[in-house]
Amino acid sequence: MKRDTGKVYLIGAGPGDPELLTLKAVRVLAHADVVLIDDLVDRGVLVHAPRARVIEVGKRGGCKSTPQSFIERMMVRLARRGHVVARVKGGDPFVFGRGGEEMLALAAAGIDCEVVPGITAGIGVPATLGVPVTHRGVARGVTLVTAHTRDGAGPDWAALAHTGTTLVIYMGMRRLPEIAAALLAAGMPQMTPAAVIEQGTTPRQRQVIATLATLEAQARAAQLGSPALIVIGAAVGFARGLARVEELAQVA
């Protein structure tokens, strides 16, 4: 490592609410020279980076997203000029954030890289409804997955249905009908509590709480769209004002 080479921090900004930033993220932002911020991250986090140049990357409305390779080259170039670079992502950099790819690209270029974890939406967003993703006797764990994978195939929904864990699905809205069908086919009960939560932890949060059998119709009726999280499992029955524990026991 040359003494005049900078460093890149891959920072998780949490699910939406800028107050869910960590103290460590705030400290790094305070001395960052450049901030590369994803479009989905609330601009409120930038108050912590008063001296940084801000570059917006990532998906923007209907426009094309910044290519991943372009972002990686930019980080390498900025670090080689000696800059401290804060790469700010929604949620956690290592949970569907492509942080692993960026870490590898930086390592290949000999650039020092440090990860500052953030609260992932899959855990922080259900909490806003009083839904614990794990709960003794109800949900023995939690699985975070995306609906699509690089090769175009979906996850093994039958295996997931048999884990006994709460299933949290990121970026799954377009495939909700086939996800529900696959889980039902694997033997998951129709009455399993399920939710779709749009823009969780922000002032624009909206959600529907339904069952596995009715979720898609209800989410469509409420016109919920991306970015949204799908949460499926008996623990969703704890959602504020919904089922009681005794009712849940019959579903689990």
Added chain:
Amino acid sequence: MKRDTGKVYLIGAGPGDPELLTLKAVRVLAHADVVLIDDLVDRGVLVHAPRARVIEVGKRGGCKSTPQSFIERMMVRLARRGHVVARVKGGDPFVFGRGGEEMLALAAAGIDCEVVPGITAGIGVPATLGVPVTHRGVARGVTLVTAHTRDGAGPDWAALAHTGTTLVIYMGMRRLPEIAAALLAAGMPQMTPAAVIEQGTTPRQRQVIATLATLEAQARAAQLGSPALIVIGAAVGFARGLARVEELAQVA
């Protein structure tokens, strides 16, 4: 809700490093009247609660742990006296933190309760080694589980092995031999990268990185003990200084 009734915040303090506290947690602590803190939480977080009375609960070394029902009754009593109570837990309150149970007890008593999420060890701790718990083409998701459940039965390890997700096991050190045996029996390759990480994100962090076949022997040789996290899956191969992506592809 009576006007003179207090409120309880269930706060996640993150995996160990007090800098992983969120800004929201810090704000709540600043105006808390009473802090109920778990023994595993770093006392460094208490600098943010200068005006609070501090009550230590939870497991302490070899001593008996504070009964859960006692903690719940204490929270109800304090809130009824009008206090703002900050209940501080390690990790996230809703990921194996019994936060769900405390939320239900408070709701049953008519006490207002708000959850402040924290970074769960299962995601934040592997990151210290450069391990992304999800990674395109390598780990299509992540599953967080405990080794034991209330009824004494373990999770369905065969189903978990077939999810294609990184497996993160909390509180599993005593059952490591049977966990590894069950995953191998389910067809998970012997060479699957695997790690045990003790006291992650703290200055006392230690770990071994091995394979599913050798993890237990290596963890024993290194005398690793609780609290520790077990991480199993191809993504563990990214651990700093270990395998490269090409090698991982053969394992995945």
